Amino acid sequence: MGKIFYIMGKSSSGKDTIYRRLLEDRELALRNIVLYTTRPMRQGEQPGREYYFVGEETFKEYEAQGKIIESRTYQTVYGPWIYFTADDGQVQLEQRNYLGIGTLESYLHMKDYYGEEKICPLYIEVEDGERLKRAIRREELQPEPKYAEMCRRFLADEEDFSLENLKKAGIERHFENIELESCVKELKTCIQTLQ
Structure with missing residues (x-):
């Protein structure tokens, strides 16, 4: 029986890079x-790789079909942006292991949907000052x-990733992404142990 290894972390913690690696x-x-x-879509992203980039009508269709596992709407300065996971046939735990990425809230919904024994949280942590520097560097590369x-x-x-919220979710182990190679190696070892 397969498992879903679920990467989480604050913005600019390197989780997308770690996920790809x-x-x-x-x-x-x-x-x-x-x-x-x-x-x-951000520059460098591709549909179906980072996300499926869709319109709100697609979300409503999946919702009407009862296929939304979890969703969250962010009220951004550009209007509402919806992120969601759908039961669209991608996950077949009887055949293999998966790697997911999302927020603490999405992790909790995935855990409720698939069962706690099937979801393994991987929380990535980076010191706030370093995260802010990384965020600015990434944003500077965008056309707008x-x-x-x-x-x-x-x-x-x-607020979302407060120590209190992490503790409530049962996430006690944190993987520090100070040096990418070391962090990826530590995560790989953890995944191999749990597979």
Whole structure:
């Protein structure tokens, strides 16, 4: 029986890079779970790789069909952006292990949907000052930087990923992403132990 290894962390903690590195590791043989979003695609992203970029009508269709596992709407400075996970046939736990990525809230919904024994949380942590520097560098690379949205996300993460919320969710182990290679190696070892 397979498991879903679920990466979480505050914005600019390196979770997207870590996610890609773990997916590329043939020894782990993890299959990705692609989430959906109504937000605009960032430069360098590809549909079906980071997310399925869809309109709000797609979300409503899945919702009407009862296929939404979890969803969250962020009131951004550009209007509401919806992120969601749908039971769209991607996950077949009887056949393989998966790697997911999301928020603490989405992790809790996935745990409720698939069962606690099937979901393994992987919480990535980076010191706040370093995260802010990384966020600014990433935003500077965008054709139209969205600094106000970057700041909103940074502040929201403080509340969403508070130590109290992590503890309530049963997430006690944190993986520090000070040096990428060491963090990826530590995560790989953890995943291999739990597979």
